[in-house]
Amino acid sequence: MFVEILSLFTDASMHPKSITENFTEVKISGIFNVQKLPNEADYKNITDRLNDRDTFHLSVLKDNEIVENFTNRNDRQFRDYISTINAALSIGDSIEVVLTIEKNKIDNKLSVYYVKEFVDYLNSLSFLTFLNVIEKNLNKEKLILEHQAENPTNNVFSTKTILLINKNSNTQIDVLESDIRENRVYNATSLCHWDIEKKFLLPEDLYPLVNDQATPELIKVFQKACLLYTTMFVFDYLGIKEAGFSYKLNGYKTFGEEISTKRLEDVNIDLNSSDLFYKVYQWIYTGGNTNDKISIARNIISLNYNPQTLKLSKTSFDAIISNYKIYERQNVKQYIEVRNKLSEILIDLQGKVDKIVDSFIGDYKKNIITLLSFFISVIVIRVVSKGDFIGGFTTEIVILSYSFLIISIGIMIYSRWEFSKRISMFDKHYEQLKERYKELLSKDELTKIFEDCNPKSNGSKSFIHQQKKLYTILWIFSIVILTFTITIIYVINNIKLLCLTNSVIQFLL
Numbered sequence: 001m002f003v004e005i006l007s008l009f010t011d012a013s014m015h016p017k018s019i020t021e022n023f024t025e026v027k028i029s030g031i032f033n034v035q036k037l038p039n040e041a042d043y044k045n046i047t048d049r050l051n052d053r054d055t056f057h058l059s060v061l062k063d064n065e066i067v068e069n070f071t072n073r074n075d076r077q078f079r080d081y082i083s084t085i086n087a088a089l090s091i092g093d094s095i096e097v098v099l100t101i102e103k104n105k106i107d108n109k110l111s112v113y114y115v116k117e118f119v120d121y122l123n124s125l126s127f128l129t130f131l132n133v134i135e136k137n138l139n140k141e142k143l144i145l146e147h148q149a150e151n152p153t154n155n156v157f158s159t160k161t162i163l164l165i166n167k168n169s170n171t172q173i174d175v176l177e178s179d180i181r182e183n184r185v186y187n188a189t190s191l192c193h194w195d196i197e198k199k200f201l202l203p204e205d206l207y208p209l210v211n212d213q214a215t216p217e218l219i220k221v222f223q224k225a226c227l228l229y230t231t232m233f234v235f236d237y238l239g240i241k242e243a244g245f246s247y248k249l250n251g252y253k254t255f256g257e258e259i260s261t262k263r264l265e266d267v268n269i270d271l272n273s274s275d276l277f278y279k280v281y282q283w284i285y286t287g288g289n290t291n292d293k294i295s296i297a298r299n300i301i302s303l304n305y306n307p308q309t310l311k312l313s314k315t316s317f318d319a320i321i322s323n324y325k326i327y328e329r330q331n332v333k334q335y336i337e338v339r340n341k342l343s344e345i346l347i348d349l350q351g352k353v354d355k356i357v358d359s360f361i362g363d364y365k366k367n368i369i370t371l372l373s374f375f376i377s378v379i380v381i382r383v384v385s386k387g388d389f390i391g392g393f394t395t396e397i398v399i400l401s402y403s404f405l406i407i408s409i410g411i412m413i414y415s416r417w418e419f420s421k422r423i424s425m426f427d428k429h430y431e432q433l434k435e436r437y438k439e440l441l442s443k444d445e446l447t448k449i450f451e452d453c454n455p456k457s458n459g460s461k462s463f464i465h466q467q468k469k470l471y472t473i474l475w476i477f478s479i480v481i482l483t484f485t486i487t488i489i490y491v492i493n494n495i496k497l498l499c500l501t502n503s504v505i506q507f508l509l
Contacts, residue, residue, distance in 0.1 A: 005058065005099055006030055008038035017096075021117040023110065023137050026101040034093045037086045051111050051148060051167070055102040060085060062095050109144045110137065112164065119217045127261035128196075128240050130225055135201055138162065142175050157218050160204035164218065176204060184285055188233045191294050195239035195246075203230040207278050224267050227274040227310060228259075230281045234297060251302025259308070270311035277310070279317050296323050342437060356422045357467045363415040364471050367408050368478050374404060398490045405479050405486075412475045419468055 003015075009032070016030045050056050060067045067088045070081040089095065103111050112118050122130065137143050138161060145157075145164040156171075157164035163173040184202055188194075206226035208219045228245055232238045237248035246258040261267055280301070284293045300320045304313035 006032065006097060008036075009095070009097065010035040019114055019117045020121065021112070021114050022121045023133060024103055026103070026113045026117075027098070028100075029096060029098045031094065031096045034089050034091055034095055036091070037089065038082055050101070051146070053104045053106045053109070054111055055104065057100040057102070059098040059100075060089075060095055061098065062089065062093060064096075067095070105137065108139075108142050109146055111148050111167075112145045113148050115147060115164075115215060115218070119215070119221060122218075122221045123265035124263055126242050127225065127228055127245055127264060127267070128242050130264055131199060131201060131229070131240070134162075134205065134225075135199060138201070138205060140178065140181065140200055142173050144173065157215050157222075158209045159207055159222065160202075160209075162205065164215070176202065187285060187290055191290065192232060192235060193237045194232060195237070201229065203233060203278055203281050206230075207274070220271060221264055223271045223274040224264055224269060227269055227271070227277055228261065228267070230274070230277045231310065233281050234277065234284065234294065234301070236298070249298060249302055249307075251298040251300070253302040255302065255307040257307045259310075268309060270306070270309045273305075273310055273312040276312045276314070276317055280320060283317075283320070292327065293324065296320060296327060299323070338437075345433065352426060353423075353464065356419060356426065357464060359422075360415055360419045360468065361471055363411065364475050367411050368475070371404055371408060371478075371482060374401070395490075398486055401486045402483070405483055408475075408479055412472065412479075416468065416472060423464060 016028045019028045020026070056071060058070045068081060068084045101111075101113065125133065142161045143163070145162070146167045146169075147164065148167050156166070158173065161173065161176055163171065165171045181200060181202060185198070185200060189198065203226055206222050206229055208222040208226070231247060235247045235249045237246075239246040240261075243260065243262055244258050245261045246256075248254070248256045259267065259269065280297050284290060284297055297320050300316055300323060301312065304316040304319065305311060
C-alpha cells in the first residue's frame with residue numbers, strides 16, 4: 001500500500017526507507033523528490049483498500065518539519081488536506097512521507113501487512129516478551145492474523161489457536177475449551193515449579209502445524225518458542241527472565257542450565273527437538289497417571305539430550321513409551337499380588353464369620369443337649385426302679401429343672417451378647433483392613449472387592465441375622481416346651497399323689 005501512497009507524489013519506482021510492524025501498528029517511511037501533487041481520486045482508490053477496522057495516518061515532512069497530517073478517523077475531508085499539501089509543496093521538493101496504520105483487533109482478527117517485517121519483530125523480542133505479547137493478543141481464545149496483500153502469497157500458518165491467512169479467506173480455527181486449558185495448566189503447576197507469573201498459554205498455542213504453504217521464517221520463530229515453553233511442562237523447575245531462560249531437570253541425571261533468550265533470533269536450540277518434546281508433553285498430559293508418566297519422561301530425557309541446545313535423541317520418545325510399558329507390567333504384577341493377598345484375607349475373614357455363627361449354634365446345642373440329658377437320666381432311673389417316669393419328677397426335681405431352664409435363658413442371653421460383640425469386632429477389623437488398602441486400590445475397585453464379603457451387605461447381613469434370629473427362636477421354643485412339659489408332669493404327679501392320699505384316708509376311716 002505504501003508504494004501506492006508514494007505514487008501520489010511521484011511516478012518513479014520508489015521503495016520504502018524503513019518498514020516496522022508489530023501487533024499494534026505498521027510504520028513505513030520514504031524520502032524522495034516530488035514529481036507531482038496528489039489528487040483526491042487517486043487517494044480514495046488507495047484508502048478504499050485499507051481494512052475498515054484499522055486507522056490510517058499520513059504525515060508529509062519537508063526539511064524535517066511536518067507539512068501536514070491526515071487520518072481517516074476524523075471529519076476532515078481529504079480535499080482540504082490536498083489543498084494544504086499543494087500550497088506547501090512544489091515540484092522537485094525533497095520530502096519524507098510517513099504512513100502509520102494503527103491495528104484494531106475485532107472478532108479475534110488482526111491485520112498483518114508485511115509478513116517479513118512482522119516476523120522480524122517477533123524475532124527481536126525476548127522469549128518472555130514474546131509470551132506476554134502472544135498471551136495478550138490471544139486472550140484465552142484464538143487469534144486470526146489476516147494478511148492484507150492484494151496478491152495473496154503462500155503465507156498460511158497455523159497453530160491450534162493462532163492462524164495466519166490471506167484476507168477474505170474462509171479458513172476457520174477452533175477454540176481450546178477453557179476447562180481443558182485450566183486443568184492442563186493446573187496439572188503442570190502441581191508437577192513443575194515455575195518462577196514466572198502464571199500463564200494460561202499451552203504448548204498447543206505455539207506448536208506450528210507445518211504445511212507446504214507455511215512461511216518458513218514464521219515457523220522457525222514459533223518452533224523456538226514452543227520448544228522452550230514445552231519444557232516448562234516437563235522439567236522440574238523453570239525460571240524466565242528478560243535476559244534468559246533457566247531450568248533444572250532431575251532424572252537419572254540432574255541438569256541445571258541457563259539459555260540466553262534476549263532475542264529469539266539469537267536463541268541457539270535444536271528446532272528438530274520441538275516435535276519430540278511436544279509429543280512427550282502430549283503423552284504426559286493425555287490420560288493415565290501423570291505423576292508416573294512425567295517421572296519416567298524425566299529419567300529418559302536426562303539420558304538422551306543436550307542440556308545447552310535441548311537436542312533430544314530421536315529414539316527418546318520410543319524409549320519413554322517402552323519404559324512406561326515395563327513399569328505398567330510391573331504394576332500389574334504387583335496389583336495381582338495385592339488382589340490375591342486381599343482375597344486370601346477376605347476368605348479368612350469370611351471363615352471367622354462362619355465360626356462366630358457356629359459358636360452361637362454350638363452354645364444352643366450344648367445347652368439343649370445338657371437339659372435333655374438331665375431329663376432323660378431322671379426318666380431312665382425312674383423307669384428302671386419303679387416302672388414309670390411320672391413319679392420321678394418330684395418337687396425337688398421340678399425345682400431343679402426350672403433352675404436349669406432359667407440358667408439356659410441366661411446362657412442364651414449371654415451367647416447373643418457375645419455373638420453381637422464378635423460381629424462388632426469383625427466389622428471394626430474389616431473397616432481397618434479396607435482403610436489400609438485405600439492407598440493401593442481405587443475406591444470403586446475396593447467397593448467391588450469388599451462388597452461380597454462385607455458383613456453389612458445384604459447377603460451376609462441377612463445370613464448372620466437369620467442364624468441369630470432362627471436359633472434364638474429355636475432356643476426360646478425349646479425352653480418353653482420343656483417348661484410346659486415339666487409343669488404338666490408335675491401337675492399330673494401331684495393329682496395322682498392327691499388321689500392316693502384320699503384313698504388311704506377313706507380306707508383308714
